[in-house]
Amino acid sequence: MKEVGILIVSYGSRAASMVDAFSRSDKYDVTFYIADKQNNPYNLKMAKISEGDHEVTGLDVNRIFGFARKYRDEIDFGIVGPEGPIIDGVRDRIENELCIPIICPTSKYALEGSKVRQREIIDKVHPSANPEYKVFSKDQYQTEKEAIEDLNKWIEQNGIEVAVKPDTPAAGKGVGVWGDHFTTKKELIEDWFLPNLKGGKVILEEKVDGEEWSLQFISDGTHLIPTPPVRDYKRAYDRDLGPNTGGMGTYTYKKTQLPFMDPEDWEEGIEIAKKIFIELKKNTRPENLRGVPLYMGYVSCKDGVKAFEINSRFGDPECQNTMALIKDDFVDVCLKMIEGELDEIKFKDKCTVLTYAVPMTYGNARKEYTGTKKINLQNAHRLKEKYGENLRIHQGSMIEENGVTKTGTSRTVSTVGIADTIQEAREISLEAIRRIDGALWNRWDIASKEHIQESKQNMKEIRK
Structure with missing residues:
Protein backbone atom coordinates (compact mmCIF):
# COMPACT_ATOMS: atom_id res chain seq x y z
CA MET A 1 0.00 0.00 0.00
CA LYS A 2 1.18 3.50 -0.79
CA GLU A 3 1.77 5.71 2.24
CA VAL A 4 0.08 9.11 2.38
CA GLY A 5 0.08 11.80 5.08
CA ILE A 6 -3.06 13.92 5.40
CA LEU A 7 -3.49 17.18 7.33
CA ILE A 8 -7.06 17.64 8.55
CA VAL A 9 -8.31 20.94 9.94
CA SER A 10 -11.06 19.65 12.16
CA TYR A 11 -14.10 20.74 14.08
CA GLY A 12 -16.91 18.34 14.92
CA SER A 13 -18.49 15.30 13.33
CA ARG A 14 -17.96 16.62 9.79
CA ALA A 15 -14.18 16.21 10.04
CA ALA A 16 -14.53 12.92 11.94
CA SER A 17 -16.54 11.55 9.01
CA MET A 18 -13.73 12.54 6.63
CA VAL A 19 -11.13 10.86 8.85
CA ASP A 20 -13.36 7.77 8.83
CA ALA A 21 -13.67 7.88 5.02
CA PHE A 22 -9.89 8.19 4.57
CA SER A 23 -9.27 5.33 7.01
CA ARG A 24 -11.41 2.99 4.88
CA SER A 25 -9.00 3.22 1.94
CA ASP A 26 -7.90 -0.14 0.51
CA LYS A 27 -5.14 1.45 -1.56
CA TYR A 28 -3.41 3.83 0.86
CA ASP A 29 -1.82 3.57 4.28
CA VAL A 30 -2.95 6.89 5.76
CA THR A 31 -1.17 8.82 8.50
CA PHE A 32 -3.31 11.55 10.09
CA TYR A 33 -2.08 14.96 11.23
CA ILE A 34 -5.11 16.60 12.80
CA ALA A 35 -5.30 20.27 13.76
CA ASP A 36 -8.39 20.19 15.94
CA LYS A 37 -10.57 22.72 17.68
CA GLN A 38 -10.68 20.44 20.71
CA ASN A 39 -9.53 17.06 22.04
CA ASN A 40 -11.91 14.99 19.92
CA PRO A 41 -11.45 11.41 21.22
CA TYR A 42 -11.91 9.77 17.81
CA ASN A 43 -9.38 12.06 16.14
CA LEU A 44 -6.93 11.50 19.00
CA LYS A 45 -7.24 7.75 18.55
CA MET A 46 -6.89 7.82 14.77
CA ALA A 47 -3.81 10.06 14.89
CA LYS A 48 -2.23 7.78 17.49
CA ILE A 49 -3.05 4.54 15.62
CA SER A 50 -1.65 5.94 12.37
CA GLU A 51 1.48 7.19 14.21
CA GLY A 52 0.63 10.73 13.18
CA ASP A 53 -0.18 13.63 15.51
CA HIS A 54 -3.11 15.54 16.97
CA GLU A 55 -2.95 19.05 18.34
CA VAL A 56 -5.57 21.41 19.67
CA THR A 57 -4.98 24.50 17.56
CA GLY A 58 -8.46 25.96 17.72
CA LEU A 59 -9.45 27.54 14.42
CA ASP A 60 -6.59 30.07 14.48
CA VAL A 61 -4.74 30.13 11.15
CA ASN A 62 -1.37 30.92 12.75
CA ARG A 63 -1.58 27.89 15.05
CA ILE A 64 -2.82 25.62 12.25
CA PHE A 65 0.08 26.83 10.10
CA GLY A 66 2.56 26.15 12.89
CA PHE A 67 1.25 22.60 13.26
CA ALA A 68 1.48 21.98 9.50
CA ARG A 69 5.02 23.37 9.38
CA LYS A 70 6.18 20.76 11.93
CA TYR A 71 5.14 17.97 9.58
CA ARG A 72 5.59 19.58 6.18
CA ASP A 73 7.81 16.70 4.96
CA GLU A 74 5.29 14.04 6.02
CA ILE A 75 2.08 15.72 4.76
CA ASP A 76 1.03 15.04 1.15
CA PHE A 77 -2.10 17.18 1.23
CA GLY A 78 -4.59 18.77 3.60
CA ILE A 79 -8.35 19.23 3.79
CA VAL A 80 -10.31 21.83 5.77
CA GLY A 81 -13.68 21.22 7.44
CA PRO A 82 -14.86 24.44 9.16
CA GLU A 83 -15.52 27.69 7.32
CA GLY A 84 -13.63 30.08 9.61
CA PRO A 85 -10.08 29.07 8.60
CA ILE A 86 -11.10 28.97 4.92
CA ILE A 87 -12.37 32.56 5.09
CA ASP A 88 -9.27 33.58 7.05
CA GLY A 89 -6.94 32.18 4.37
CA VAL A 90 -5.55 28.95 5.82
CA ARG A 91 -5.09 27.46 2.37
CA ASP A 92 -3.40 30.54 0.96
CA ARG A 93 -0.80 30.61 3.70
CA ILE A 94 -0.02 26.88 3.91
CA GLU A 95 0.23 26.46 0.14
CA ASN A 96 2.28 29.62 -0.41
CA GLU A 97 4.75 29.07 2.42
CA LEU A 98 4.84 25.28 2.88
CA CYS A 99 3.90 24.06 -0.63
CA ILE A 100 1.34 21.61 0.79
CA PRO A 101 -1.76 21.38 -1.46
CA ILE A 102 -4.92 22.10 0.51
CA ILE A 103 -8.43 21.01 -0.43
CA CYS A 104 -10.70 24.02 0.02
CA PRO A 105 -11.10 27.21 -2.00
CA THR A 106 -8.71 30.09 -1.47
CA SER A 107 -9.99 32.87 0.79
CA LYS A 108 -11.04 35.01 -2.19
CA TYR A 109 -13.53 32.34 -3.21
CA ALA A 110 -14.96 31.62 0.24
CA LEU A 111 -18.33 33.02 -0.79
CA GLU A 112 -19.94 32.49 2.60
CA GLY A 113 -17.82 35.36 3.89
CA SER A 114 -20.44 37.76 2.50
CA LYS A 115 -24.13 37.22 1.80
CA VAL A 116 -24.15 40.48 -0.16
CA ARG A 117 -21.54 39.11 -2.55
CA GLN A 118 -23.61 35.94 -2.96
CA ARG A 119 -26.68 37.91 -3.97
CA GLU A 120 -24.68 40.05 -6.39
CA ILE A 121 -23.22 37.00 -8.15
CA ILE A 122 -26.64 35.36 -8.45
CA ASP A 123 -28.08 38.63 -9.81
CA LYS A 124 -25.42 38.54 -12.49
CA VAL A 125 -25.74 34.94 -13.66
CA HIS A 126 -29.25 33.70 -12.75
CA PRO A 127 -31.32 36.54 -11.25
CA SER A 128 -34.54 34.52 -10.99
CA ALA A 129 -32.84 32.44 -8.26
CA ASN A 130 -32.70 35.49 -5.99
CA PRO A 131 -35.68 36.48 -3.85
CA LYS A 207 -39.77 35.13 2.89
CA VAL A 208 -40.01 32.35 0.32
CA ASP A 209 -42.62 29.64 0.84
CA GLY A 210 -41.37 26.20 -0.10
CA GLU A 211 -39.20 23.27 0.95
CA GLU A 212 -35.48 23.62 1.61
CA TRP A 213 -32.72 21.32 0.36
CA SER A 214 -29.02 21.57 -0.30
CA LEU A 215 -26.47 20.47 -2.87
CA GLN A 216 -22.73 20.17 -2.29
CA PHE A 217 -20.47 20.37 -5.33
CA ILE A 218 -16.99 18.83 -5.30
CA SER A 219 -14.48 20.25 -7.77
CA ASP A 220 -10.92 20.03 -9.01
CA GLY A 221 -11.35 23.60 -10.24
CA THR A 222 -12.37 22.53 -13.75
CA HIS A 223 -15.09 19.95 -13.25
CA LEU A 224 -18.10 20.50 -10.96
CA ILE A 225 -19.57 17.31 -9.51
CA PRO A 226 -22.89 17.39 -7.62
CA THR A 227 -23.40 15.09 -4.65
CA PRO A 228 -26.86 13.70 -3.75
CA PRO A 229 -29.30 16.35 -2.48
CA VAL A 230 -29.81 16.57 1.28
CA ARG A 231 -32.65 17.73 3.52
CA ASP A 232 -31.44 19.48 6.67
CA TYR A 233 -33.38 20.11 9.90
CA LYS A 234 -32.11 23.41 11.26
CA ARG A 235 -34.61 24.00 14.07
CA ALA A 236 -33.77 22.74 17.53
CA TYR A 237 -37.04 21.01 18.40
CA ASP A 238 -39.53 18.58 16.87
CA ARG A 239 -42.14 20.03 14.50
CA ASP A 240 -39.52 22.58 13.34
CA LEU A 241 -39.90 24.64 16.49
CA GLY A 242 -37.29 26.53 18.47
CA PRO A 243 -34.20 28.47 17.43
CA ASN A 244 -32.02 27.76 14.42
CA THR A 245 -29.05 25.50 15.05
CA GLY A 246 -26.13 24.17 13.04
CA GLY A 247 -28.44 21.31 12.04
CA MET A 248 -30.13 18.60 14.12
CA GLY A 249 -30.30 15.97 11.40
CA THR A 250 -30.45 15.21 7.69
CA TYR A 251 -31.62 12.68 5.16
CA THR A 252 -30.93 11.71 1.55
CA TYR A 253 -33.21 9.75 -0.77
CA LYS A 254 -32.01 9.29 -4.35
CA LYS A 255 -28.92 10.49 -6.20
CA THR A 256 -30.83 13.33 -7.87
CA GLN A 257 -34.00 13.70 -5.82
CA LEU A 258 -35.67 14.14 -2.47
CA PRO A 259 -39.27 12.99 -1.93
CA PHE A 260 -40.76 16.47 -2.34
CA MET A 261 -38.61 17.50 -5.34
CA ASP A 262 -39.59 17.50 -9.00
CA PRO A 263 -36.92 16.54 -11.59
CA GLU A 264 -36.95 20.16 -12.69
CA ASP A 265 -35.81 21.24 -9.22
CA TRP A 266 -32.63 19.18 -9.55
CA GLU A 267 -31.99 20.44 -13.07
CA GLU A 268 -32.42 24.09 -12.09
CA GLY A 269 -30.25 23.64 -9.00
CA ILE A 270 -27.47 22.24 -11.20
CA GLU A 271 -27.91 25.05 -13.73
CA ILE A 272 -27.68 27.79 -11.07
CA ALA A 273 -24.51 26.29 -9.60
CA LYS A 274 -22.86 25.82 -13.01
CA LYS A 275 -23.47 29.46 -13.92
CA ILE A 276 -21.98 30.64 -10.62
CA PHE A 277 -18.99 28.32 -11.10
CA ILE A 278 -18.35 29.65 -14.61
CA GLU A 279 -18.50 33.21 -13.27
CA LEU A 280 -16.05 32.39 -10.47
CA LYS A 281 -13.61 30.78 -12.92
CA LYS A 282 -13.19 34.00 -14.87
CA ASN A 283 -9.77 35.59 -14.32
CA THR A 284 -8.50 32.96 -11.87
CA ARG A 285 -6.55 29.71 -11.92
CA PRO A 286 -8.86 26.67 -11.74
CA GLU A 287 -7.08 25.23 -8.69
CA ASN A 288 -8.22 28.22 -6.60
CA LEU A 289 -11.69 26.64 -6.63
CA ARG A 290 -10.50 23.19 -5.56
CA GLY A 291 -12.58 21.49 -2.85
CA VAL A 292 -16.24 22.28 -2.27
CA PRO A 293 -16.53 25.73 -3.87
CA LEU A 294 -20.32 25.61 -3.81
CA TYR A 295 -22.53 24.17 -1.10
CA MET A 296 -25.87 25.58 -2.22
CA GLY A 297 -28.92 26.06 -0.05
CA TYR A 298 -32.07 25.98 -2.20
CA VAL A 299 -35.82 26.40 -1.75
CA SER A 300 -38.24 24.71 -4.13
CA CYS A 301 -41.11 27.19 -4.50
CA LYS A 302 -44.02 28.05 -6.76
CA ASP A 303 -41.89 29.70 -9.44
CA GLY A 304 -38.91 27.36 -9.53
CA VAL A 305 -35.85 27.21 -7.30
CA LYS A 306 -34.47 30.04 -5.16
CA ALA A 307 -30.99 30.08 -3.65
CA PHE A 308 -31.01 31.16 -0.01
CA GLU A 309 -27.29 30.71 0.76
CA ILE A 310 -23.94 29.71 -0.69
CA ASN A 311 -21.17 28.13 1.35
CA SER A 312 -17.68 27.09 0.28
CA ARG A 313 -17.08 23.84 2.18
CA PHE A 314 -18.80 20.61 3.13
CA GLY A 315 -21.92 21.06 5.23
CA ASP A 316 -22.38 19.73 8.72
CA PRO A 317 -24.32 17.38 8.88
CA GLU A 318 -24.52 17.08 5.05
CA CYS A 319 -20.90 15.96 4.81
CA GLN A 320 -21.57 12.88 6.93
CA ASN A 321 -24.36 11.74 4.59
CA THR A 322 -22.10 12.30 1.61
CA MET A 323 -19.14 10.41 3.08
CA ALA A 324 -21.47 7.45 3.71
CA LEU A 325 -22.57 7.43 0.06
CA ILE A 326 -19.26 7.86 -1.80
CA LYS A 327 -18.27 4.54 -3.40
CA ASP A 328 -14.84 5.68 -4.57
CA ASP A 329 -11.72 5.68 -2.41
CA PHE A 330 -11.85 9.13 -0.79
CA VAL A 331 -8.05 9.43 -0.84
CA ASP A 332 -8.18 8.92 -4.61
CA VAL A 333 -10.95 11.52 -4.90
CA CYS A 334 -8.77 14.09 -3.12
CA LEU A 335 -5.62 13.26 -5.10
CA LYS A 336 -7.55 13.62 -8.36
CA MET A 337 -8.85 16.99 -7.14
CA ILE A 338 -5.29 18.16 -6.61
CA GLU A 339 -4.17 16.80 -9.99
CA GLY A 340 -7.09 18.46 -11.79
CA GLU A 341 -8.41 15.11 -12.99
CA LEU A 342 -11.60 14.61 -10.98
CA ASP A 343 -14.34 14.25 -13.57
CA GLU A 344 -16.59 11.72 -11.82
CA ILE A 345 -17.53 10.41 -8.36
CA LYS A 346 -19.60 7.27 -7.90
CA PHE A 347 -22.31 7.22 -5.21
CA LYS A 348 -24.23 4.35 -3.65
CA ASP A 349 -27.89 4.04 -4.58
CA LYS A 350 -28.95 4.12 -0.91
CA CYS A 351 -30.86 6.32 1.52
CA THR A 352 -29.22 7.86 4.57
CA VAL A 353 -30.62 9.39 7.76
CA LEU A 354 -28.50 11.25 10.29
CA THR A 355 -29.57 12.20 13.81
CA TYR A 356 -27.54 14.46 16.10
CA ALA A 357 -27.45 13.99 19.87
CA VAL A 358 -26.67 17.29 21.59
CA PRO A 359 -25.89 18.63 25.11
CA MET A 360 -28.63 19.55 27.55
CA THR A 361 -28.18 23.31 27.06
CA TYR A 362 -27.91 23.21 23.26
CA GLY A 363 -30.55 25.21 21.39
CA ASN A 364 -31.59 26.86 24.67
CA ALA A 365 -33.27 23.61 25.70
CA ARG A 366 -32.16 24.35 29.27
CA LYS A 367 -30.65 27.49 30.73
CA GLU A 368 -28.28 25.49 32.88
CA TYR A 369 -27.10 21.92 33.37
CA THR A 370 -24.82 21.07 36.32
CA GLY A 371 -24.97 17.27 36.10
CA THR A 372 -22.34 14.92 34.75
CA LYS A 373 -21.10 15.44 31.20
CA LYS A 374 -19.60 11.98 30.95
CA ILE A 375 -20.61 10.07 27.84
CA ASN A 376 -20.18 6.46 26.74
CA LEU A 377 -20.69 5.26 23.16
CA GLN A 378 -19.77 1.60 23.67
CA ASN A 379 -23.29 0.23 23.39
CA ALA A 380 -23.96 2.30 20.29
CA HIS A 381 -20.76 1.03 18.65
CA ARG A 382 -21.76 -2.57 19.44
CA LEU A 383 -24.64 -2.15 17.00
CA LYS A 384 -22.05 -2.28 14.21
CA GLU A 385 -21.98 -6.03 14.82
CA LYS A 386 -25.63 -6.00 13.68
CA TYR A 387 -25.53 -3.35 10.95
CA GLY A 388 -21.92 -3.40 9.76
CA GLU A 389 -21.16 -0.65 7.23
CA ASN A 390 -24.78 0.52 7.34
CA LEU A 391 -24.17 2.40 10.60
CA ARG A 392 -21.70 5.26 11.01
CA ILE A 393 -21.12 6.99 14.35
CA HIS A 394 -19.17 10.26 14.25
CA GLN A 395 -17.95 12.04 17.36
CA GLY A 396 -18.38 15.79 17.31
CA SER A 397 -18.18 18.18 20.23
CA MET A 398 -16.66 15.65 22.61
CA ILE A 399 -13.60 16.12 24.77
CA GLU A 400 -11.23 13.63 26.33
CA GLU A 401 -9.87 14.73 29.73
CA ASN A 402 -7.72 12.43 31.88
CA GLY A 403 -9.05 9.39 30.07
CA VAL A 404 -12.69 10.41 30.52
CA THR A 405 -14.88 11.31 27.54
CA LYS A 406 -17.21 14.26 28.06
CA THR A 407 -19.65 16.31 26.03
CA GLY A 408 -18.59 19.71 24.76
CA THR A 409 -20.93 22.65 24.23
CA SER A 410 -22.06 21.96 20.67
CA ARG A 411 -23.49 19.00 18.74
CA THR A 412 -22.01 15.92 20.39
CA VAL A 413 -22.37 12.87 18.19
CA SER A 414 -24.10 11.97 14.92
CA THR A 415 -25.43 8.56 13.95
CA VAL A 416 -25.93 7.77 10.27
CA GLY A 417 -28.16 4.93 9.10
CA ILE A 418 -27.73 3.62 5.54
CA ALA A 419 -30.41 1.47 3.90
CA ASP A 420 -32.59 0.89 0.84
CA THR A 421 -35.40 3.07 2.24
CA ILE A 422 -35.51 6.24 4.29
CA GLN A 423 -37.47 4.59 7.09
CA GLU A 424 -35.03 1.68 7.40
CA ALA A 425 -32.13 4.13 7.54
CA ARG A 426 -33.99 6.18 10.14
CA GLU A 427 -34.50 3.19 12.41
CA ILE A 428 -30.80 2.35 12.29
CA SER A 429 -29.87 5.94 13.17
CA LEU A 430 -32.35 6.13 16.05
CA GLU A 431 -31.45 2.71 17.42
CA ALA A 432 -27.85 3.94 17.77
CA ILE A 433 -29.03 7.19 19.37
CA ARG A 434 -30.98 5.21 21.98
CA ARG A 435 -27.86 3.24 22.90
CA ILE A 436 -25.81 6.32 23.84
CA ASP A 437 -25.17 6.58 27.57
CA GLY A 438 -25.07 10.26 28.49
CA ALA A 439 -27.07 13.39 29.26
CA LEU A 440 -27.99 14.26 25.67
CA TRP A 441 -31.17 14.95 23.72
CA ASN A 442 -32.20 14.87 20.06
CA ARG A 443 -35.07 15.47 17.67
CA TRP A 444 -37.24 12.42 17.09
CA ASP A 445 -38.87 13.53 13.84
CA ILE A 446 -35.86 13.57 11.51
CA ALA A 447 -37.00 11.92 8.25
CA SER A 448 -40.24 10.72 9.86
CA LYS A 449 -43.04 9.56 7.55
CA GLU A 450 -45.21 12.39 8.84
CA HIS A 451 -42.63 15.11 8.15
CA ILE A 452 -41.85 13.81 4.67
CA GLN A 453 -45.55 13.59 3.82
CA GLU A 454 -46.07 17.15 5.05
CA SER A 455 -43.22 18.33 2.82
CA LYS A 456 -44.71 16.58 -0.20
CA GLN A 457 -48.17 17.96 0.52
CA ASN A 458 -46.79 21.46 1.05
CA MET A 459 -45.09 21.41 -2.36
CA LYS A 460 -48.25 20.05 -3.96
CA GLU A 461 -50.25 22.97 -2.58
CA ILE A 462 -47.58 25.53 -3.51
CA ARG A 463 -47.30 24.27 -7.08
CA LYS A 464 -51.07 24.63 -7.57
Missing part, protein backbone atom coordinates in the same frame (compact mmCIF):
# COMPACT_ATOMS: atom_id res chain seq x y z
CA GLU A 132 -36.57 40.16 -3.65
CA TYR A 133 -33.98 41.70 -1.34
CA LYS A 134 -32.33 44.90 -0.17
CA VAL A 135 -28.93 45.54 1.41
CA PHE A 136 -28.72 48.06 4.26
CA SER A 137 -25.25 49.33 5.12
CA LYS A 138 -24.35 51.17 8.33
CA ASP A 139 -22.23 53.59 6.30
CA GLN A 140 -25.28 54.75 4.34
CA TYR A 141 -26.99 56.37 7.31
CA GLN A 142 -26.18 59.17 9.70
CA THR A 143 -28.64 57.89 12.30
CA GLU A 144 -30.61 54.77 13.16
CA LYS A 145 -33.77 56.75 12.41
CA GLU A 146 -32.71 57.16 8.76
CA ALA A 147 -32.07 53.42 8.47
CA ILE A 148 -35.47 52.61 9.97
CA GLU A 149 -37.20 55.01 7.56
CA ASP A 150 -35.50 53.29 4.63
CA LEU A 151 -36.53 49.91 6.05
CA ASN A 152 -40.15 51.04 6.33
CA LYS A 153 -40.19 52.17 2.68
CA TRP A 154 -38.94 48.78 1.52
CA ILE A 155 -41.49 46.94 3.69
CA GLU A 156 -44.31 49.08 2.27
CA GLN A 157 -43.32 47.97 -1.23
CA ASN A 158 -42.50 44.31 -0.54
CA GLY A 159 -44.43 43.36 2.61
CA ILE A 160 -43.31 42.56 6.13
CA GLU A 161 -42.93 38.79 5.68
CA VAL A 162 -39.16 38.87 5.42
CA ALA A 163 -35.97 37.15 6.51
CA VAL A 164 -33.30 39.30 8.17
CA LYS A 165 -29.70 38.19 7.64
CA PRO A 166 -26.30 39.55 8.68
CA ASP A 167 -23.82 39.94 5.83
CA THR A 168 -21.14 37.88 7.56
CA PRO A 169 -21.48 34.21 8.61
CA ALA A 170 -23.50 33.32 11.68
CA ALA A 171 -24.00 29.56 11.07
CA GLY A 172 -27.70 30.18 10.44
CA LYS A 173 -28.16 31.41 14.01
CA GLY A 174 -28.10 35.13 13.20
CA VAL A 175 -31.02 34.84 10.81
CA GLY A 176 -34.50 35.99 11.81
CA VAL A 177 -37.62 34.97 9.87
CA TRP A 178 -41.10 36.47 9.98
CA GLY A 179 -43.58 34.21 11.75
CA ASP A 180 -40.81 32.17 13.35
CA HIS A 181 -38.61 34.68 15.18
CA PHE A 182 -40.70 37.84 15.09
CA THR A 183 -44.32 38.76 14.36
CA THR A 184 -44.31 42.55 14.67
CA LYS A 185 -42.39 45.34 13.00
CA LYS A 186 -41.12 46.46 16.42
CA GLU A 187 -39.54 43.02 17.02
CA LEU A 188 -38.10 43.00 13.51
CA ILE A 189 -36.40 46.37 14.04
CA GLU A 190 -35.24 46.07 17.64
CA ASP A 191 -34.31 42.40 17.81
CA TRP A 192 -32.97 41.71 14.33
CA PHE A 193 -32.51 44.69 12.01
CA LEU A 194 -30.64 47.14 14.26
CA PRO A 195 -28.39 44.54 15.98
CA ASN A 196 -27.32 43.17 12.59
CA LEU A 197 -26.88 46.66 11.14
CA LYS A 198 -24.34 47.44 13.87
CA GLY A 199 -22.19 44.66 12.38
CA GLY A 200 -21.88 46.60 9.12
CA LYS A 201 -24.47 45.31 6.66
CA VAL A 202 -27.81 43.55 6.90
CA ILE A 203 -29.97 42.04 4.17
CA LEU A 204 -33.74 41.90 4.09
CA GLU A 205 -35.16 39.18 1.83
CA GLU A 206 -38.71 38.25 1.02
